[in-house]
Amino acid sequence: xNIVVCVKQVPDTWSDRTxxxxxxxxxxxxxxxxxxxxDTYAIEEGLRLAEAHGGEVTFVSMGPERALESIRKAxxxxxxxxxxxxxxxxxxxxxxxxxxxxxxxIGQIGFDLVILGSESTDARTGVLPAMLAERLGVPxxxxxxxxxxxxxxxxxxxxxxYGYDRVEATLPAVVSVVEKINExxxxxxxxxxxxxxxxxxxxSVADTGIDQAQVGLDGAACExxxxxxxxxxxxxxVVADEGAGxxxxxxxxxxxxxx
Amino acid sequence: MAEILVLADHEGETVKKVTLELVxxxxxxxxxxxxxxxxxxxxxxxxxxxxxAAKVYIAQGSEYDDYxxxxxxxxxxxxxxxxxxxxxxxxxxxxxxxxxxxxAVKTGSGILTDVVGLSDDLTAEQLIFGGxxxxxxxxxxxxxxxxxxxxxxxPEPAAGAAVVEPVDITISDQARQARVLERVVxxxxxxPELTEASIVVSGGRGVGSADNMALIEKLADxxxxxxxxxxxxxxxxxxxHQFQVGQTGKTVSPQLYVAVGISGAIQHRAGxxxxxxxxxxxxxxxxxxxxxxxxxVVGDLFKVVPQLVEEIGKRTx
Numbered sequence: 409x410n411i412v413v414c415v416k417q418v419p420d421t422w423s424d425r426t427x428x429x430x431x432x433x434x435x436x437x438x439x440x441x442x443x444x445x446x447d448t449y450a451i452e453e454g455l456r457l458a459e460a461h462g463g464e465v466t467f468v469s470m471g472p473e474r475a476l477e478s479i480r481k482a483x484x485x486x487x488x489x490x491x492x493x494x495x496x497x498x499x500x501x502x503x504x505x506x507x508x509x510x511x512x513x514i515g516q517i518g519f520d521l522v523i524l525g526s527e528s529t530d531a532r533t534g535v536l537p538a539m540l541a542e543r544l545g546v547p548x549x550x551x552x553x554x555x556x557x558x559x560x561x562x563x564x565x566x567x568x569x570y571g572y573d574r575v576e577a578t579l580p581a582v583v584s585v586v587e588k589i590n591e592x593x594x595x596x597x598x599x600x601x602x603x604x605x606x607x608x609x610x611x612s613v614a615d616t617g618i619d620q621a622q623v624g625l626d627g628a629a630c631e632x633x634x635x636x637x638x639x640x641x642x643x644x645x646v647v648a649d650e651g652a653g654x655x656x657x658x659x660x661x662x663x664x665x666x667x
Numbered sequence: 668m669a670e671i672l673v674l675a676d677h678e679g680e681t682v683k684k685v686t687l688e689l690v691x692x693x694x695x696x697x698x699x700x701x702x703x704x705x706x707x708x709x710x711x712x713x714x715x716x717x718x719x720a721a722k723v724y725i726a727q728g729s730e731y732d733d734y735x736x737x738x739x740x741x742x743x744x745x746x747x748x749x750x751x752x753x754x755x756x757x758x759x760x761x762x763x764x765x766x767x768x769x770x771a772v773k774t775g776s777g778i779l780t781d782v783v784g785l786s787d788d789l790t791a792e793q794l795i796f797g798g799x800x801x802x803x804x805x806x807x808x809x810x811x812x813x814x815x816x817x818x819x820x821x822p823e824p825a826a827g828a829a830v831v832e833p834v835d836i837t838i839s840d841q842a843r844q845a846r847v848l849e850r851v852v853x854x855x856x857x858x859p860e861l862t863e864a865s866i867v868v869s870g871g872r873g874v875g876s877a878d879n880m881a882l883i884e885k886l887a888d889x890x891x892x893x894x895x896x897x898x899x900x901x902x903x904x905x906x907x908h909q910f911q912v913g914q915t916g917k918t919v920s921p922q923l924y925v926a927v928g929i930s931g932a933i934q935h936r937a938g939x940x941x942x943x944x945x946x947x948x949x950x951x952x953x954x955x956x957x958x959x960x961x962x963x964v965v966g967d968l969f970k971v972v973p974q975l976v977e978e979i980g981k982r983t984x
Contacts, residue, residue, distance in 0.1 A: 421933055421934065421937070425796040425800075426800065427800065427802070503768065503771070503778065504771055504775075529914055530796075531795075532914075533778075533780045533781075534765070534768075534780065535764050535768030536768070537765070538740075538764075538768035539769065541737075542769040542772040545841060547845040549735070550736075550761075550765060567761075567909055569860055569861065570853070571850070571852045572909075573848075573850050576846050577846065581845075588901075588908040629771070629775070629777030630778070630779055630804055631805055632802055632803070633805055635795075638799060638800060638801050641945075641958070641959055643958075644945075645963070646952070646957055646960060646963035649967065649971050653948075653965075653974065654970070654972065654977070656964065657962065657964050657971065657978075658975055660946065661890075661979070662982060664923070664944055666944075667890070
């Protein structure tokens with residue numbers, strides 16, 4: 409089974425994330441970078457499925473030079489090889505452009521299963537899994553909290569507000585995962601050493617066959633017009649409970665007309 | 668006047684609040700045309716009329732519920748082709764965004780998600796990085812597809828004709844690939860849905876156990892609120908995963924958010940800090956959640972919360 413896992417490098421949630429004033433895109437230099445947290449669950453699921461059913465795991469990442477760190481981290485957890493989609497022309501791409509090039513690359517690699525995190529912690533659009541399924545013309549099995557494969561039949565639990573749906577499809581398919589699905593492994597020392605020898609192929613937009621006009625800031629179907637830091641919330645009232653804390657809280661709710 | 672397509676979010680014939688929010692918003696830009704999939708549209712049309720829907724497209728085939736997302740996107744793409752709407756509005760829920768994503772690929776239109784406001788020239792307001800930054804964005808290609816965050820718009824009644832127009836298109840085999848075998852409902856009690864609720868009461872690590880989450884539920888019920896949980900709680904298995912509020916869970920912006928026993932790590936704040944009013948109960952005065960509090964009580968939640976529940980009971984009876 410050919411498993412492709414998408415990996416995105418994002419700014420660390422704990423660092424001070426902002427946009428660049430020059431072109432309103434993510435300021436990657438301002439923040440520490442890390443692997444998108446939900447992608448680590450996608451990696452783990454890909455590795456487990458390959459261990460259980462046999463096959464090869466290929467990581468695909470689109471991002472600047474620095475994204476190689478995240479690719480190496482993924483390879484240190486396991487897997488066989490990676491493709492790094494790196495091209496200045498991709499800077500500022502929106503989800504439409506990103507999904508177009510990723511679908512092209514994944515199509516070239518060949519796949520039975522594409523796995524990715526259900527959203528990234530930076531853009532948080534949550535649209536990429538659906539867009540990839542649409543572009544690749546394969547079933548969309550998103551928000552999976554459980555994945556089972558039997559021959560070419562794949563069944564997932566699709567997490568929803570009311571509980572979950574059991575959803576079935578025939579491979580190949582796109583799966584996106586939620587963090588309930590597994591517990592990602594830590595890279596072992598051996599894994600880290602081995603990752604350095606695993607092949608990472610570099611690709612440009614031209615290599616994907618996608619028209620450059622479809623990607624990047626100029627090709628994006630949406631644009632950020634302006635941005636501004638939100639003012640901090642005004643400091644509120646904090647009281648220590650000396651026996652009447654609950655009553656005071658109720659007083660507050662009355663004053664704001666909640667009760 | 669141009670049509671504005673609004674994808675209805677509904678449970679059977681019950682219209683979800685976010686749908687009325689979208690209809691209210693749509694009226695500002697043209698004729699609100701609701702797109703209703705599956706059953707219940709006829710019964711719901713009066714409600715939609717009350718909020719000013721001019722039209723209701725009803726596509727009542729079972730395929731919209733039997734297969735994941737794709738049939739809805741196909742239906743919307745067909746309507747976009749037929750009606751050339753000025754705008755397509757969707758709820759910014761997991762499913763709404765996915766429908767929008769597929770629609771964007773089909774029509775080549777831009778999509779903006781998690782939008783909290785829309786100006787007359789269709790500039791969309793978004794809050795990014797856990798509510799730290801306000802962003803104004805525009806779609807520059809095609810009929811804009813805009814997913815609106817539930818609770819961001821106040822639904823306002825207005826008379827509408829809600830003329831029903833049945834739509835019967837053949838959904839392709841391509842859109843029937845991910846088949847729903849079974850729906851497993853794990854709801855707890857008759858509480859409002861987390862992302863739609865006006866009031867949310869959430870429990871964190873300080874609650875201490877699955878059993879103690881009953882205390883959070885009790886407070887929630889006294890306020891007619893939804894129950895949420897921090898990641899510590901869902902990771903520990905004290906409460907189901909779908910109730911997690913935070914960066915890897917739900918983003919909520921209710922009128923009132925009550926955080927009980929939650930320290931307020933950035934993970935959690937990202938999912939709730941745009942709430943209008945925030946109340947905090949925590950024993951640690953240094954907990955960062957107090958920075959967000961309009962009102963905070965430093966104290967033992969096992970003393971403060973039962974007293975609060977009792978006081979709410981007294982004052983509402």
